[in-house]
Amino acid sequence: MATADQVKALVKSHAEGDNSRFYTVALQVAAGAARNGQNRFAQDLRDLVDSLRVQENSRRVTPVVSVAQPRGELAQLLTVSYPDLVLADLVLEQSVRARLDRVLLEQRQGDRLRSHGYLPMRRLLLTGPPGTGKTMSAHVLAGELRLPLFQVRLDGLITKFMGETAAKLRLIFDALSETRGVYLFDEIDALAGERGSSNDVGEIRRVLNSFLQFLEMDQSDSLIVAATNHPHLLDRAIFRRFDTVIDYPLPSPEIARQVVRNRLANVPVGRLEWSKLSAEIEGLSHGEIAIASDLAAKEVILSGAKQVTTASLRAALRERRGHVS
Missing domain, CATH: 3.40.50.300 (P-loop containing nucleotide triphosphate hydrolases)
Known part of the structure; x- marks a missing residue:
């Protein structure tokens, strides 16, 4: 379930009308629920956020510009x-x-x-x-x-x-x-x-x-x-x-973890041992971490494995580090 800080962040962002922040915290709550085995709740929350975003975008009016395409x-x-x-x-x-x-x-x-x-x-x-x-x-x-x-x-x-x-x-x-x-x-x-x-x-x-x-x-x-x-x-x-x-600095350990969690939100994930992953993540950019996380997620889907593990994510990060090097 949501932590105390997340509940406060949800209330604060709602009061300030900061929809972007509200959706971000809600997705963090969904990711945490998925890690705790509450998959149904996590999926319902993600679907709700997606629905609210669609409604918000439909209310926005795109301004008419004088040149739709450069000529x-x-x-x-x-x-x-x-x-x-x-x-x-x-x-x-x-x-x-x-x-x-x-x-x-x-x-x-x-x-x-x-x-x-x-x-x-x-x-x-x-x-x-x-x-x-x-x-x-x-x-x-x-x-x-x-x-x-x-x-x-x-x-x-x-x-x-x-x-x-x-x-x-x-x-x-x-x-x-x-x-x-x-x-x-x-x-x-x-x-x-x-x-x-x-x-x-x-x-x-x-x-x-x-x-x-x-x-x-x-x-x-x-x-x-x-x-x-x-x-x-x-x-x-x-x-x-x-x-x-x-x-724009390279991601801190906490930001790197958030990138991984967001990219793996749609697949089952085991208990990740961040102490073993930190050496592989250090020095990689947001984009490289996202690519490696996607690779690990797709491996679960295509191989029929039960979940992303520390070992499989570590292997994907190591492979990506090799490409960067």
């Missing part, structure tokens, strides 16, 4: 999707979650802030190792705010003719003003590497300067999300152009 040259520069993810779908360190919560709050209360002469945060730089949730966070921001997600295709943006790259950047920033959305510049270090590096050339510096100027001049209502696995490669000036920089 012309923009089609070579942007891909668009309409994510339905919410913050509760991500397992993140509390510090990262709090920063994203703040961005969402300021976006939702943007008119209130503007009435006092302030602007909501809308330029985010996400840094951290691969697989820690940076790109997924852009999907969640779009899903929570019911906005389209436009992903910038760097392969179409960066050409051998740097003048063309600057012109294409202008097209993207024009689109930001015309169509409100979340615009994701993934692997931004390819575009905003440090000036003066040993392999730098004048044209590359000019492209970076253009990017910095476009960021500075942009007055749109769109969110700009830039992500990098290598923040040390970024030009120092880029950090000043963003409203906030959010660092």
